[in-house]
Amino acid sequence: MSKALIVYGSTTGNTETVAGHVGAALNKAGWETEIKNASDVSAAGLANGCDLLLFGCSTWGDEDIELQDDFVPLYDDLDKAGLSGKKVAVFGCGDSSYTHFCGAVDAIEQKAESLGAVLVTGSLKIDGDPDKDEVMDWAKTVAAHA
Ligand SMILES: Cc1cc2nc3c(=O)[nH]c(=O)nc-3n(C[C@H](O)[C@H](O)[C@H](O)COP(=O)(O)O)c2cc1C
Structure with a gap:
């Protein structure tokens, strides 16, 4: 089974919620997924052993x-x-009233x-909730292209 690692950074919980939904969708698409808070990972060798890496911030x-x-x-x-050479997709929450909407x-x-x-695939930028x-x-699009 292909393995996806989802790493997120979230202050008020919105991007954390999104990470959970992404993980559930990838599971449904047949992926083994692991979700980690960015505060619990170190960069060294992060991509080792996974086929797809998703960053949420x-x-x-x-x-x-x-x-x-x-x-x-x-x-x-x-x-x-x-x-x-690693497959990557990026998502995050923001607010379009700011100058740099989802700049992270x-x-x-x-x-x-x-x-x-x-x-x-292109990133997912979420405005508000x-x-x-x-x-x-x-x-699902990520899973189809990964
Ligand atoms: C002080 C402050 C600064 C922010 N700056 C930005 C910004 O530059 N761009 C943006 O898209 N959203 C900005 N936001 C909105 C947050 O990114 C948004 O509330 C997001 O949902 C928080 O996600 P999290 O709960 O995963 O941390 C800002 C919010 C606050 C309170």
């Missing part, structure tokens, strides 16, 4: 893009995660791609 800050606090150490050390999602995508990751059906549909 909310966006903070105002003028500048700020990643959710727990995700920052992982982002900074992402070059140690072994992403070259873009930043993670760009860094992962620059490190050789293969983005399996997560909609379960929207998340499940996106995760």
